Amino acid sequence: MKVSTGIKNLDVIMDGGFIDKSFNLVYGGGGTGKTLFTFNFLLNGAEQGNNVLYITLEESWDDITRKLPDGMRKRLDAIRDKFHYLDFGSLRPVLGREIMEVNVLTEAIASSIVVNNVSLVGFDGIAPLSIYYEDEHKLRSVIFNLSQSIKSYGATTVFTSEEIDGRSRYGTEEFVADSVIRLTYNGTKRRLQILKTRGTGFVGGKHGLEISSSGLRVYPKLLFPEGKAKPMPESMGILKLDNMLGETFSGDITLITGPPGTGKYLFGLSFLKNACKHGKNGLYISFEENIEKIKRRLDDLGDSRKLCKVIYIDPKNEDIYKILWQLRALTKDTNRLVLHGMNMLSTSEEYEDFIHAFLGYMRARGISTMLTYSTTQIIATNTLGDEQIVNRADNIIKLLFAEIGGELKKILVIIKSHSPTHERGLVEYRLGKRGVVIVGKIEGMEGVMSGTPTKQMEIKKRVESFFK
Ligand SMILES: Nc1ncnc2c1ncn2[C@@H]1O[C@H](COP(=O)(O)OP(=O)(O)OP(=O)(O)O)[C@@H](O)[C@H]1O
Ligand SMILES: [Mg+2]
Structure with a gap:
């Protein structure tokens, strides 16, 4: 007893x-x-x-x-x-x-x-x-x-x-x-x-x-998930992105990583908005203070406030394990969750335990989760920013800037997805009033990920002239 x-x-x-x-x-x-x-x-x-x-x-x-x-x-x-x-x-x-x-x-x-x-x-x-x-x-x-x-x-x-x-x-x-x-x-x-x-x-x-x-x-450092939800087909809420990923399921963990200005929060909002449109509950939790911008953009995307909530949690003044248990309580009726600004939490020495407990729990509950992580380098970055999430995520989308034709263009690249046939090319996207717009594949360029690409033809010519 x-x-x-x-x-x-x-x-x-x-x-x-x-x-x-x-x-x-x-x-x-x-x-x-x-x-x-x-x-x-x-x-x-x-x-x-x-x-x-x-x-x-x-x-x-x-x-x-x-x-x-x-x-x-x-x-x-x-x-x-x-x-x-x-x-x-x-x-x-x-x-x-x-x-x-x-x-x-x-x-x-x-x-x-x-x-x-x-x-x-x-x-x-x-x-x-x-x-x-x-x-x-x-x-x-x-x-x-x-x-x-x-x-x-x-x-x-x-x-x-x-x-x-x-x-x-x-x-x-x-x-x-x-x-x-x-x-x-x-x-x-x-x-x-x-x-x-x-x-x-x-x-x-x-x-x-x-x-x-x-x-x-x-x-406790664990959340004790009960049972296991059956994975169902899921959508990222961005036209063409689902096709590029190949397949996504409920309970998936998706990491959006990239420097400031690449519109990570809009990926999060599109993801939620799409769920709310289909009568599901979405929750957007930001670890960054300025949530007014996010609320306004959510309004711009349509009347979603009834089903989509935006909440700020202060990562500096809250215990990481308390945040873990808050997330458990807050996601009680949630189908899709966005955590914005994971980089604000990742300095905690207990971050690895947090990620392990949190992602395991969301996956078991079948809550589709998108995490955004802000990297610091603006251009030419090889880092995905967060080893703990990278090792556990089902989908990883890297956002970057590249200077093309005298303009800083926004590029996304799928690093990882369930599907072995996912899009491998570099894709330009724009941020518009209605969210993220996929423009199309970057063709005929090399070195885009370095931030300063060159035309493939130029390289070919240079190689040819070298051997002449
Ligand atoms: N209302 C409260 N809210 C938050 N913390 C509180 C509150 N009341 C007391 N505390 C905290 O509780 C702690 C005191 O707890 P307690 O007296 O049980 O400690 P203790 O281990 O028995 O200490 P000691 O060795 O001196 O006997 C202090 O750190 C104090 O700040
Ligand atoms: Mg005492």
Whole structure:
């Protein structure tokens, strides 16, 4: 049987939560959320009808509850009769170090568990035990005995310890514990990592953690898609482009990559507009601030606003795993999705995990996804810009500029598609009021991708004159 951790989304990556009657360690540096984690665990338990017990050895109960965020304090007020506490933090200055003697502690805890019929215990901060037990070996056996005692009364416990040099304070806690969770905070990002669960599986790696007024929430690094949608023929929404690609399907991932000014967003809008015309829902998410231009162009393309939404997500101030879970929620009723400006996200060190989870999920859900990526070089660029997407995309369309006849022309080239017979030539396109217009193939030129092409005949002539 499992006991809920009470933290949103954490049970999912812990195979249902804590094992019943287990002793679970949460450790981390100062301010990483250990106390609030413990509170969240107990609050949720009390809200489910359990009697819970909070034990503090360090800070006083008054200090701790004064610092609780408003939302959590309200939750506490609502279940106050089920929430019991032992305030050794206040008693210690009065009764001295002997209060930390294990028999005294164990007896007080045991009687509170029995008297109040407690099933969940939060033991916040074990550091003060070292005041009484200076010898490390002794301290280890004390923690072990304490865990055995609480377990024997049938309670499930979260206990906390500080992190020192990447380990929990005494090292021992990790061996005593049935599960170990590590919290970190670098001033901008909070992370939660499950390091061990006895007897059950868990999703490894670092997950996003958010503390808000009402409590804690985990943003797992995975999205857990259910089932697999059947691929159906799909359209890019641009005349002639479908033929050039050969074939496209729902659930496909299409990358549009190129320098600024090549109209990547219009490829995205045409893709959505076409879906909306056929009664499907389209969502355009931009990681670039200026979405007014995109909204205006969507209007220009026709009345699509009812089915096509345009949203801005700020990649600099949002956690990448939170964005991942936002995308999951936002695409609930979406058939086609455009993410504009993936380059704004790609600097995150967790970008690879994000792409893996996100693209796998969209593909499984059958949501056709177009991603635009802005490369920095205007002319003569060999890069596709994004290794992570390139490796996973079904279709890759590269946009570029080339100087032809004294004019900077827009060229597209299909790098990859499902079809082995896709168009291999370089194709000129224009951006018009009605979207992207395919002009035609560039014929008789060489070196177009270098940005400064020459006529094929000229090369031939030069080669001939060389051999003369
Ligand atoms: N309403 C809130 N919204 C967002 N963050 C909050 C809110 N209230 C508190 N926090 C954050 O929670 C963290 C404090 O959590 P907590 O007291 O649980 O940490 P701790 O690991 O127990 O710290 P210590 O080691 O000092 O005991 C702080 O980083 C604080 O900024
Ligand atoms: Mg604390």
